[in-house]
Amino acid sequence: DAKTTQPTSMDCAEGRAANLPCNHSTISGNEYVYWYRQIHSQGPQYIIHGLKNNETNEMASLIITEDRKSSTLILPHATLRDTAVYYCIVRGDNQGGKLIFGQGTELSVKP
Amino acid sequence: GAVVSQHPSRVICKSGTSVKIECRSLDFQATTMFWYRQFPKKSLMLMATSNEGSKATYEQGVEKDKFLINHASLTLSTLTVTSAHPEDSSFYICSAQEGSQYEQYFGPGTRLTVT
Numbered sequence: 001d002a003k004t005t006q007p008t009s010m011d012c013a014e015g016r017a018a019n020l021p022c023n024h025s026t027i028s029g030n031e032y033v034y035w036y037r038q039i040h041s042q043g044p045q046y047i048i049h050g051l052k053n054n055e056t057n058e059m060a061s062l063i064i065t066e067d068r069k070s071s072t073l074i075l076p077h078a079t080l081r082d083t084a085v086y087y088c089i090v091r092g093d094n095q096g097g098k099l100i101f102g103q104g105t106e107l108s109v110k111p
Numbered sequence: 112g113a114v115v116s117q118h119p120s121r122v123i124c125k126s127g128t129s130v131k132i133e134c135r136s137l138d139f140q141a142t143t144m145f146w147y148r149q150f151p152k153k154s155l156m157l158m159a160t161s162n163e164g165s166k167a168t169y170e171q172g173v174e175k176d177k178f179l180i181n182h183a184s185l186t187l188s189t190l191t192v193t194s195a196h197p198e199d200s201s202f203y204i205c206s207a208q209e210g211s212q213y214e215q216y217f218g219p220g221t222r223l224t225v226t
Contacts, residue, residue: 034214036217038155041202041220041222042219042220043115043117043204043206043217043218043219043220044155044204044206044217045217046214046215046216046217049214087154096143096160097143097145097160097208097210097213097215098145098157098160099145099157099206099215100157101147101154101155101156101157102154103154104154
C-alpha cells in the first residue's frame with residue numbers, strides 16, 4: 001500500500017474553510033484516495049474518495065493534483081462538530097478492501 | 112451512509128475470561144468485515160479481515176487463537192477475545208463493506224476493559 005503523510009495537527013476558525021493536505025507520492029495508478037474522520041471515542045466516518053478527478057459531496061470536496069501525488073480535503077465551512085482526526089488513506093481495488101490507517105491530522109475547529 | 116452496529120458498546124471483564132463482540136451491518140450485506148484495535152492516542156490497527164463463510168485472515172503479529180473471528184452470515188461477524196488479560200484492554204472497532212470496490216462503514220466501537 002502507498003503510504004501517506006499528513007500534518008499532525010491543524011487549527012481552523014469556525015465558519016472558515018478547513019484545508020487538510022495529504023501527500024501520497026508513491027501512489028499507484030489503480031489506487032484511490034480515501035478520507036475518513038474519527039471523532040473522539042467513535043468509529044471512523046467515511047467522508048469522500050476519488051481516483052483522479054476532483055470530487056464533491058455534501059460533506060466535503062477532494063482536490064487531487066494532476067500527478068496524483070498529493071490531495072487536499074476541503075471542509076467549506078468548518079463547525080465545532082468537525083473537530084476530529086482526519087485520515088487520508090490510499091487503497092487499490094485489488095487489495096481486498098483493506099484500509100491501513102496512518103496517524104492522521106488532528107483538526108481543532110475553534111470558535 | 113450505511114449503518115454498522117456493535118454490541119456491547121462497553122464491557123468490563125475479569126482477567127482470564129473470554130469476551131465476545133458482535134458486529135452487524137444493518138442495511139446492507141457485507142461480504143467482508145474487518146476488525147481493528149485502537150489504543151489511546153493511537154491510530155487504528157487492522158487485526159484481521161473476514162469474509163463470509165471462510166476463515167479470517169489475520170495481520171502479522173495478531174494471534175488467531177486469542178482473537179477468534181466468526182463471520183457466520185452476510186450481516187454478522189463476531190470477535191471473541193479469549194483468556195483476556197489487562198493488556199487486551201482497548202477500543203475494538205469493526206467495519207463492513209459490500210465488496211472490495213465499495214467504501215467501508217465503521218461501527219461505533221467497543222471499549223473493553225480487563226481487570
